[in-house]
Amino acid sequence: MQYQAYSINNFRKIPEVNRYLSKAQVGGIELVGNIFPFKVNNYIIEELINWDNVPDDPVFRLVFPQEEMLRPYHYQQLRHAIGTGLEAYLRYTVRDIRLQLNPHPAGQMDMNVPYFGDACLDGTQHKYDQTVLLFPAQGQSCHAYCSFCFRWPQFVGAKDMKFSAHGTQDVLQYLKHNKQVTDVLITGGDPMVMRSHILRAYIEPLLGEGLEHITTIRIGTKSLSFWPYRYVSDPDADDLIRLFDDIQRAGKHLSFMAHFNHPAEMKTAVVRTAIQRIRSTGAVIRTQAPLMRTINDEPKIWADLWKKQVNEGCVPYYMFVARDTGAQHHFGIPLTSAWSIYQKAVQRVSGIARTVRGPSMSAGPGKILVNGFLELEDQNAIVLSFLQGRNPDWVNRPFLAAYDEEAIWIDDLRPLPGRDEWFWSKEYNEMCVSSRYAVER
Numbered sequence: 001m002q003y004q005a006y007s008i009n010n011f012r013k014i015p016e017v018n019r020y021l022s023k024a025q026v027g028g029i030e031l032v033g034n035i036f037p038f039k040v041n042n043y044i045i046e047e048l049i050n051w052d053n054v055p056d057d058p059v060f061r062l063v064f065p066q067e068e069m070l071r072p073y074h075y076q077q078l079r080h081a082i083g084t085g086l087e088a089y090l091r092y093t094v095r096d097i098r099l100q101l102n103p104h105p106a107g108q109m110d111m112n113v114p115y116f117g118d119a120c121l122d123g124t125q126h127k128y129d130q131t132v133l134l135f136p137a138q139g140q141s142c143h144a145y146c147s148f149c150f151r152w153p154q155f156v157g158a159k160d161m162k163f164s165a166h167g168t169q170d171v172l173q174y175l176k177h178n179k180q181v182t183d184v185l186i187t188g189g190d191p192m193v194m195r196s197h198i199l200r201a202y203i204e205p206l207l208g209e210g211l212e213h214i215t216t217i218r219i220g221t222k223s224l225s226f227w228p229y230r231y232v233s234d235p236d237a238d239d240l241i242r243l244f245d246d247i248q249r250a251g252k253h254l255s256f257m258a259h260f261n262h263p264a265e266m267k268t269a270v271v272r273t274a275i276q277r278i279r280s281t282g283a284v285i286r287t288q289a290p291l292m293r294t295i296n297d298e299p300k301i302w303a304d305l306w307k308k309q310v311n312e313g314c315v316p317y318y319m320f321v322a323r324d325t326g327a328q329h330h331f332g333i334p335l336t337s338a339w340s341i342y343q344k345a346v347q348r349v350s351g352i353a354r355t356v357r358g359p360s361m362s363a364g365p366g367k368i369l370v371n372g373f374l375e376l377e378d379q380n381a382i383v384l385s386f387l388q389g390r391n392p393d394w395v396n397r398p399f400l401a402a403y404d405e406e407a408i409w410i411d412d413l414r415p416l417p418g419r420d421e422w423f424w425s426k427e428y429n430e431m432c433v434s435s436r437y438a439v440e441r
């Protein structure tokens with residue numbers, strides 16, 4: 001299959017759009033597409049979406065913007081700006097709305113970018129001791145965009161909202177000075193949109209001398225779902241598999257962090273072939289996804305997804321919840337419901353699939369896991385703990401929040417009565433000033 005992408009400018013040319021969507025639905029997509037990035041491709045259109053089930057089809061909702069993604073007042077604001085016919089006013093309104101959508105949650109800009117000498121190390125994040133994230137400039141796009149994307153500022157053309165690394169020279173020096181780092185996560189966007197020789201130019205230097213402490217290369221990607229031909233029939237698919245072989249031969253572990261939201265994304269023969277090719281190199285495919293209202297908010301969906309993944313030799317890894325950015329108000333579900341879905345799903349699968357951890361919030365202080373509920377003498381509580389913390393010593397220490405059936409994020413929760421703050425609040429507030437990782441140049 002030849003890759004053919006569609007954006008907000010040309011999606012009306014898709015035959016299925018004309019056949020199955022009303023004028024009002026097309027207008028809604030166009031309106032929301034002013035704020036959120038939109039891209040879909042022919043594989044998703046032809047192979048993954050069940051058009052007889054649109055607009056409720058989960059893959060359709062996964063990629064096509066929905067009007068409810070805009071809060072009513074933003075919806076009105078945007079309609080008004082479009083109605084004026086003033087291009088500059090529309091641009092101003094779009095930027096204004098985007099800035100209100102928390103484009104960089106969890107302190108990504110202020111706290112995660114490390115210092116190298118007296119400057120920020122562009123295109124990297126370093127939040128937890130062992131793992132550095134690298135955002136190659138050429139990988140800041142995806143084969144299609146998820147409607148709920150938590151990295152949407154990477155795709156809206158605003159340079160000041162974007163992480164992007166040009167080359168690896170400074171990153172390599174930084175890593176050589178940080179011997180506690182064992183994992184480099186190459187992420188985006190989706191690094192698998194890069195041609196193989198470009199990806200090689202980022203990865204090969206990580207295999208060299210002075211970086212023996214880097215034992216794992218991770219690649220965060222949704223390409224297995226959105227464009228599995230990348231590993232099967234793209235012109236440089238074989239080069240890519242050779243690169244994966246070379247990583248293993250250099251004695252490093254390649255961990256392929258694959259993003260799948262729904263079993264429908266695993267139904268084609270080509271995705272199974274792609275998985276086999278990747279696994280044949282010795283790489284381990286770990287799977288992760290957020291739990292999204294209207295897309296995958298049922299236990300059976302998750303149980304089926306994990307079973308399929310295990311059948312293909314993949315390792316279920318994380319169930320996240322909707323992050324506090326973009327259209328979280330539309331896609332997020334209460335943490336109590338998220339836990340129930342996880343708990344009901346996990347009991348349907350064998351121990352082999354119970355490697356999956358969740359539901360987890362990738363929040364400012366760390367990855368916070370919802371462990372369940374407790375009935376105390378005078379009230380109910382939600383039990384939380386850290387899977388990862390800005391202070392490693394926070395990890396695995398249970399802490400309690402007052403039971404709240406509305407809360408969809410850690411900021412919505414409160415400590416139990418009698419406690420003013422979380423055990424980590426004071427330390428975290430002190431950390432909020434800047435990144436805690438810095439090395440001399």
Ligand code: SF4
Nearest residue numbers: 142145146149189222
């Ligand atoms: S694959 Fe990831 S980065 Fe790309 S659109 Fe989806 S959520 Fe965003």
